[in-house]
Amino acid sequence: MKLLLRGHDDRYAVEQLQLALFPEEPMEPAAEPFSGDGAVSTLHTGAVWLTATAEITLHGKTGRACRRLRAAEADVPARRRLLQNTYYEAAMCLREPPAWGSLSGVRPTKLTTRALLEGKTPAEAEKLLRTRYHVSPERSRLCVEASEATVQAAQLLRPQDVSVYVGIPFCPTRCAYCSFVSSSIERFSGLLEPYLDALVREIAHTGDLLRASGRTVRTLYIGGGTPTTLSSAQLRRLMEALRTHIDLTELVEYTVEGGRPDTLDAEKLETIASMGCGRMSINPQTMNDAVLARVGRRHTAAQTAAAYEAARAAGYDAVNMDLIAGLPGDDPGSFADSLRQVLALAPENVTVHTLALKKGADLYAGRMELPSADAVAQMLAGAETSLRAAGYTPYYLYRQKYMSGSFENIGWCRPGTAGLYNIYMMEEMHSIVSLGGGAMTKINLPDGRLERFHNPKFPQQYLERIDDVLAQKDAAFRLL
Ligand code: SF4
Structure with a gap:
């Protein structure tokens, strides 16, 4: 499946998500002019807003999404999240939500461990995964339990x-x-x-x-x-x-x-x-x-x-x-x-x-x-x-x-x-x-x-x- 980036070069963030959401579709090179099946992830950087769009076409169906973020709040992790969440929303027009939501990394517990170490409660850490990363309640619970063991081990x-x-x-x-x-x-x-x-x-x-x-x-x-x-x-x-x-x-x-x-x-x-x-x-x-x-x-x-x-x-x-x-x-x-x-x-x-x-x-x-x-x-x-x-x-x-x-x-x-x-x-x-x-x-x-x-x-x-x-x-x- 092709992936074209416009206006940004955070290929890793979007590519890993694409691999996780469409594992049966092998990655293919993409270039302009773009047409046919595949995904386009675009970022427009304005004076006030950063606007991300994603358009994914697969087997004749297309999913689209658009999100924005205040440019003043756009540090590297926030910008990456914006791109991933936009891609994720477009992908959800084409497939059922996966248990791990928009998380594509191999260490999902790092997020919940950090939250607990910063003083958040287990319930707040679970909510973070569910609302920000669309992780299922079952997987969120597993992560938080593992992170509670990590916090103990850290001592x-x-x-x-x-x-x-x-x-x-x-x-x-x-x-x-x-x-x-x-x-x-x-x-x-x-x-x-x-x-x-x-x-x-x-x-x-x-x-x-x-x-x-x-x-x-x-x-x-x-x-x-x-x-x-x-x-x-x-x-x-x-x-x-x-x-x-x-x-x-x-x-x-x-x-x-x-x-x-x-x-x-x-x-x-x-x-x-x-x-x-x-x-x-x-x-x-x-x-x-x-x-x-x-x-x-x-x-x-x-x-x-x-x-x-x-x-x-x-x-x-x-x-x-x-x-x-x-x-x-x-x-x-x-x-x-x-x-x-x-x-x-x-x-x-x-x-x-x-x-x-x-x-x-x-x-x-x-x-x-x-x-x-x-x-x-x-x-x-x-x-x-x-x-x-x-x-x-x-x-x-x-x-x-x-x-x-x-x-x-x-x-x-x-x-x-x-x-x-x-x-x-x-x-x-x-x-x-x-x-x-x-x-x-x-x-x-x-x-x-x-x-x-x-x-x-x-x-x-x-x-x-x-x-x-x-x-x-x-x-x-x-x-x-
Ligand atoms: S490393 Fe593990 S999986 Fe690989 S051959 Fe040895 S026992 Fe089997």
Whole structure:
């Protein structure tokens, strides 16, 4: 679908909204003279008024809208809102209102968190989403609940705190929906030891930088990929290096993403717990074995349950379990059954994702039929009802591009067990120092902006460029 801008150049704001409101219409280039299907977003800047118009034509129907704003009140966010709201109103002549209204960003809770931190009540924060951004009452409520958890988590943070992320970009096999640069261990097992050698160098270097900068580590998250693709001995070496080089005495949360249940056994789970990790993530994605086989996850629901019991025996304070709504071959009944089995295990956290397909995923090519948007909506609505009935509340929430339907991912927790790293990272509340292949360090600058530093994506590149990685860490810490 074409998009032409006249009188302004805020393409990102309007384009993201168009993608969110018309996900089935691919973006196309547009130029004057403009005709046929597509959208035109126009801004006229007068002495007193800024006037935005939007005209959208699709399949022979046209929607139009016009709004204005006093030029004196038109700072950058207000101008952007004017353009987006005008586009949204024109689009609503052509389609039903989406649950997320005119919000197209991946972090809708930032708006409600800011409102609460500025002293607004939860009811006022909810109203802000409903009236200014046309968000449905249900989604507004979810956002505010997640933001209330964020406000609590913020109280644990001190100005000198950072979080540390360590990436292990290896997995036993590749899931059909994965677009991450994870290397299958079947093909790349020879890289594991050299990868760990390089990672230990980055850990030691980062430890020096943390000490010299006076920064303290509040949460530590070992993610992937699947970190537990490593053997017990390799995990011990990694976690020993973290303990030796980085001061972990101020930690309030230490998570390891077990991810695939087939990589977990009692010995590994005990090793990880003995090294100080208190939060383990075990991700079934579904408890339907046929669906697991279809998406290339070579484990069963029985293995998930066994891994969970082994984690409990190893003594973790908190266990998270991830499910995905919208996998091929799944349906609302089967999804509800997966959740029922997960809830019977009583993990502290349950994260309900919606399938998001990106280029690079095998499923992206469309070889498998996926559940309809209506079916996914039923799965998510049923999940919310069951989770609330079991005493869980939402503690973080985000959206992704390429997600099926107008949905979101939500982390649910039992009282007092919110996953802090997830909140700090998703709400961008403080700097995240990230290590390993594919990791991204994000530094929160004093003026509110973020500076990002990317490590090389693939393990082989990471090994070859480890000296550059260390030099880049120096640059990141100069901003801290
Ligand atoms: S476990 Fe996660 S990172 Fe690994 S292949 Fe599957 S989706 Fe990708």
